[in-house]
Amino acid sequence: MNRSVFGYLLVSVSGMLLGSGFVFAGLFWVPWCALAPLIWQLNRSDNSWQQYVMGLLFGLGFVIVAGHWITPFVHLLKGLGAVPSFFVGCVFWFYSAQLFALASLACGWLRWRGGLPGLLIYPLVFGVFIHEFPMLFSPYLGGTQIAFPLALQATDLLGEQALAAVMVLCNTVLAQSVSWPQPPLQRGRYVVAGLILVAWFGYGFYALSLWQQRMPTWPSVRVGLVQPNELPDRRYLPPPSGYSRTYPAALALTDSLVDQGAQWVLWPEARYKGYLDQAAIRRAFQQHVRRLSVPLLFQDMRQHTSGPIAAMQNGAVLLDQQGAEVGVHYKMLRVAFGEYLPLVDQLPVLEPIWSAFFGGFTDRIMPGQEAGFFDLGFANVAPLICFEVMFGEEVAKRLQHRPTNTILAVLSSNGWFGRSREPFQHLYGGALRAVENRLPMVHIMNNGPSAVIAPTGEILSLTPAQQAGGYLVNIPHSSAAGNTVYTRYPWLFSSICRWSLLLCALWAWCSPLLGAADQIRWINSSRGKR
Helix, strand or coil, rough: HHHHHHHHHHHHHHHHHHHHHHCHHHHHHHHHHCCCCHHHHHHHCCHHHHHHHHHHHHHHHHHHCCCCCCCHHHHHHHCCCHHHHHHHHHHHHHHHHHHHHHHHHHHHHHHHHHHCCCHHHHHHHHHHHHCCCCCCCCCCCHCCCCCCCHHCCCCCCCHHHHHHHHHHHHHHHHHHHHHHCHHHHHHHHHHHHHHHHHHHHHHCCCCCCCCCCCHHHHCEEEEEEECCCCCCCCCCCCCCCCCCCCHHHHHHHHHHHHHHCEEEECCCCCCCCCCCCCCHHHHHHHHHHHHHHCCCEEEEEEEEEEEEEEEEEEEEEEECCCCCCCEEEEECCCCCCEEECCCCCCCCCHHHHHHHCCCCCCCCCCCCCCCEEEEEECCEEEEEEEEHHHHHHHHHHHCCCCCCEEEEEEECCHHHHHCCCHHHHHHHHHHHHHHHCCCCCEECCCCCEEEEEECCCCCCECCHHHHEEEEEEEEECCCCCCHHHHHHCCHHHHHHHHHHHHHHHHHHHCCCCHHHHHHHHHHHHHHHHH
């Protein structure tokens, strides 16, 4: 088999392997080695076109597996048939694959022109591209490590991007270790890489043991999770038979959970309820919660009309034990094309172009202006709505102003993704916020799975997916939780990486051609020895 064909096949398969780590939590070990074949092939190629194609094939293999849910998502959301939905999926997959294609091209340019070491370049470039490349759903590598809590712990210092960089560093060590024997300078770099890995896992062992010792001494609250498992629908449908707007099925499940001892009840992001728009529904909810004497946190949509354009706001509402409205947190971070059309405010000429294709399933969601914290009496809650939990830096900035004894509460709806594994990807990726900020988290989803996540990232309770019901769980909480280095300085590691990549690019741009040529000759000679 031709060496080029073998290389293209190898990187395609390794991309699919990396994608499998996003689909199944038990394959947490795969992302620690799945990038190695791509890095190995990039080291062997000095052709920019080959580097781009290898990155593209790797990216396609990855996104087709990890993003397999895009076709049912388009079908359910826009109502397209199988063939048009698949076509939209192909466009999505091809665009998403550019992340790895362009990152591979950048790595090749920095190495071959600047003579920069792979142990520096690959973790830096892939870490920055994964977190900065404009995508609807970024492939954060840390989200694959929920079953490997030892790897998660140091994110309370530097965040998920640092974990991604460490994972790529491990891949780089594996890829370049096949090139032995190597010059003494290279061996010294391996010692540094090894020390980084030892320090990461050494801190992880210490922190995991420390927090596992602390948590059993914390008080816990008995929480009821209402998981309606409603079929997704963008229309404002009437309640099912036997229920009404003033007494929906979720309230009936709430009654049952309170009878079983729930001290706090949560509903997920789900269908329109009318609480924020209609005074009669608002009074009915408040009176019912007053009779239960248990706080209720739920999501609803509020309709606005601004000129000729109808818009909405997506809000999380807390009613206290007396049925009084404590506050409303309106979603601040929205999904591009699903909840708003990018750049339309800055470039109005884009609106007819975007609307021609996306207008059929794009809701105009107005962003909230200020994040809120709600007082439950026994603890405080920081509400997040669905997609907001995926923005590590933004969540940490918000939590800088949190009160003590805070619980993260995430209200999500993932029914648009059908029976795919996307809800699990959302759950596992969002779980990193619990570790980064060392706060307990409850993440409730309309169609499940819903979970309670410890400040260590460990899942304490998990409800079944695609199953309606009311579930009782315990959430440990403490005023001693939180206030991590990452919460205080969430920008630190990402800023270091951006500036470092800029300096590397400047070095490569200004580097004398002779230095680059010398490195190319050394690599080619080492190939000849093999």
